[in-house]
Each structure stands twice: as C-alpha cells, then as structure tokens.
Amino acid sequence: MTSTLQPAVTARGPLDDARTQLREATTILGYDEGLYSMLATPRREVTVSIPLRRDNGDTELLIGHRVQHNFSRGPAKGGLRYSPDVNLDEVRALAMWMTWKCALLDVPYGGAKGGVRIDPRNYSSAELERVTRRYTSEISPLIGPERDIPAPDIGTDENTMAWLMDTYSVQQGHTVLGVATGKPVSLGGSLGRATxxxxxxxxxxxxxxxxxxxxxxxxxxxxxxxxxxxxxxxxxxxxxxxxxxxxxxxxxxxxxxxxxxxxxxxxxxxxxxxxxxxxxxxxxxxxxxxxxxxxxxxxxxxxxxxxxxxxxxxxxxxxxxxxxxxxxxxxxxxxxxxxxxxxxxxNAGGVIVSYFEWVQANQAYWWSADEVEARLADRMTTAWDRVTEHAARLDLPLRTAATCLAVERVAQAHLLRGLYP
Missing domain, CATH: 3.40.50.720 (NAD(P)-binding Rossmann-like Domain)
Incomplete structure (x- = not known):
C-alpha cells in the first residue's frame, strides 16, 4: 500500500519555501533587502539537549529547539512538535509561518515554534512527561505569558501542555495558566480549542x-x-x-x-x-x-x-x-x-482560539462554547473576505495576497517601533 503522507524527495525544505514566499511578498510591497533579511531571520532561537531516563533505567539524549521568529506585534506564539523528523530549519520555517498567520488574523502575537526530535509512539506516557518537563526547564527563561506561549502540535496534546504549565509554574513559585494554550479545560483551557x-x-x-x-x-x-x-x-x-x-x-x-x-x-x-x-x-x-x-x-x-x-x-x-x-x-x-x-x-483557527484561551486565562473569566465558536467563525470569515478581496483587486493568488497582507502588518509594526540603537 502506498502511503500518502511522505513529502517530496527534494533538496529544498520548508525554510526555503517560507523564504521564497517572503521574498515574493517583500518584492511586491517594495521593501528593501535589509527589511527582507530582518524578516527572513529569527529574532531568537535555542537548541537544548534533553537527557531522558527511560523506564528500563537506560539514559538517552534527545535534541530540542525553540525558535522565536518575530515579536514586533506581541509575545511569540507557536506549537511544540514531537516528531522524529524535527530539525532546526523546519522549526524556523514553522515559526515564520506563525508570524504571518497571527498578523493575517490580527492576533497580537509574533510567531514561534518548538520541537523535540522524538517519535512519541515509542515512549511511555511517563517518559514523555519527563521529556516535556526537562525541555520546559531548559527553555523556561525564554517563555511566559508575556514572552512566548507554546501550544500542542504534531505528537503533543493537552497533557503535554499541562506538564509544561506545571513545570514553568513550579519554577515561578505560583500557577501561571497563561504560559501555554491547548491545556485541559480543568486547567484553564478553553472550550473549543481541541477542534x-x-x-x-x-x-x-x-x-x-x-x-x-x-x-x-x-x-x-x-x-x-x-x-x-x-x-x-x-x-x-x-x-x-x-x-x-x-x-x-x-x-x-x-x-x-x-x-x-x-x-x-x-x-x-x-x-x-x-x-x-x-x-x-x-x-x-x-x-x-x-x-x-x-x-x-x-x-x-x-x-x-x-x-x-x-x-x-x-x-x-x-x-x-x-x-x-x-x-x-x-x-x-x-x-x-x-x-x-x-x-x-x-488553519489559523487553532491560534485564534489559543489567543482566546490566553485572554480568558489572563482575565480568569471563561467563555461558553457557543461564544468561542461564534468569535472563531467571525474571525475566519472576516479574514477570508479580506484576503479574497485583496487578491481580486491586485490579481494575485490567495497565498501571495495573504502573505503580503501579513508581511505588511508585521513590517509596519517593526518600522513604527524602530531599531534599538
């Protein structure tokens, strides 16, 4: 049986694709090479080693990453992926796409992404908890409700976010519900986030x-x-x-x-x-x-x-x-x-409701499922209308129109803030 989940065998990777899309947008928008270079390069990234004690007593070393692509419009936001295919360039690309996604949907975040090179199917729940807690401990100086807010992605779930939130909270000395989204509802998660x-x-x-x-x-x-x-x-x-x-x-x-x-x-x-x-x-x-x-x-x-x-x-x-x-x-x-x-x-619905979860956690006031769904539908349809109108007006494909709108919003924020001397 032929699997349909294998990517093309090619020398190019997702980071090349992301930068190609950015190059096209900055050219259309008339931005110079300096601004392109700034937007093509992550603001901050860290690679950490994660020693894991297996259930049988053996020790294994895993590698994890966290990339913060941009935070000109607000704290960084992005998922945490557990996959054997995780590599730094993939995480860089995903973080960049998160920046554009947040800007396009007018969510006040920049883009981030994290990953650990691991196949979670081969590890017990207890082992995955130890991986998550050690990874969180290593990246904790970079994350927080006002800095960088992880969420679930491939290979992770609400339990992962509960472990991450608890580890960070223990280090801070108090419960910090807003450090992660996609958490269980009983730990400050939002109704409607899973779907x-x-x-x-x-x-x-x-x-x-x-x-x-x-x-x-x-x-x-x-x-x-x-x-x-x-x-x-x-x-x-x-x-x-x-x-x-x-x-x-x-x-x-x-x-x-x-x-x-x-x-x-x-x-x-x-x-x-x-x-x-x-x-x-x-x-x-x-x-x-x-x-x-x-x-x-x-x-x-x-x-x-x-x-x-x-x-x-x-x-x-x-x-x-x-x-x-x-x-x-x-x-x-x-x-x-x-x-x-x-x-x-x-696929911006996830970050939209993650934003809703973050807002609810910061206010300690939670919305009903109907409220979440109505607000999500409004955000998605508004963005669809805006992108399709922009594409029709300039005779652009939807991807180019969406990327231009997002890049322009991020660039404006950067230019208004100026460069720190």
Missing part, C-alpha cells in the same frame, strides 16, 4: 467551494492526514453535507465513492490505530490525485510538489497542514486554474 483548527479549515473550505460555484452539500472531498486536524475536519465537512470519499494516515488511505461514515472511521482508528483496514472502505493508492471537489492536506509539509501537482484533480485545495504545497506546485496549480487556500489563512 478549533479543524473548524477554521472547514469555515474557509465551505466559503472556497461556494466561491467556485460548488454547493458544499453533495460536494466531494478527500482529507489527507487523520490526526487532530484531519479527523475533525473530515467530521465537520461531513456534518456540513460534504461527501468525504477518502481519508488517509501515515499507514495508508481508504475510500468509498458513496462517502465514508466518519464517526465509524474514528471508532476504527481508536481500536486499530489506523484508518487502514476499515471494513466499509477500499484501499486507495494516491489520495492526493483523486477526482474530488475539495482536497484537504492536513498532515505534513511538502506533500504537494512539482512531481505530483499536475495530477492533482481537486478544484479547491485547503491547507490544513503547515506548508503542504511547495512553491513549484503552487505555480503548477495556479496555471491549471486550481484554487489553493494557504495555510496561514486556512
């Missing part, structure tokens, strides 16, 4: 389909990646009337022309650990090239690339993951008339 990224993806996906004259009710969709973002996105698309005909994870892909029963797929994954083998679905060789109205890449970077973009048949591609489409693929898809909704717009 926020997926809900945001679906809000803009439905708007994107309508913009192409496609009625979402009865439209077909394929969702690549069935983790925290992809599984909920598939569920919410199905609830909106979209026929989800295929889903995939790192082990393979399944499909059904009649549409998959997503709650049943979720139950199968809970039991078997993968979508593979779902009895009411058939094996799919290449989910990315299926003939569907909507494709949602919701896994890792670089899965739509120059080698397969010509075969992508979806009319609308909505990026649930960060950086799933390379610049070369963007050019190919644009030439073929495909609509690509960029990650910094499409």
């Amino acid at each position: 926020a990224t997926s809900r945001g993806v679906v809000h803009v996906a439905l708007a994107a389909l309508r913009s192409r004259g496609i009625d979402p009710v009865g439209a077909t969709a394929a969702v690549q990646g069935f983790g925290k973002v992809g599984s909920y996105a598939a569920r919410f698309l199905a609830e909106a009337g979209v026929r989800v005909v295929a889903v995939s994870d790192q082990y393979g892909a399944i499909g059904s022309h009649a549409g998959l029963d997503i709650p049943s797929v979720e139950e199968h994954v809970d039991t078997h650990g993968s979508v593979v083998g779902f009895p009411a679905g058939e094996e799919v060789d290449d989910l990315l090239t299926l003939d569907v109205d909507l494709l949602v890449p919701a896994a890792i970077e670089g899965v739509v690339h120059a080698g397969n973009a010509e075969q992508v048949r979806a009319q609308v591609i909505v990026e649930g993951a960060n950086g799933p489409t390379t610049p070369e693929a963007d050019t190919i898809l644009q030439s073929r008339g495909r609509l690509v909704v960029p990650d910094i717009l499409a």
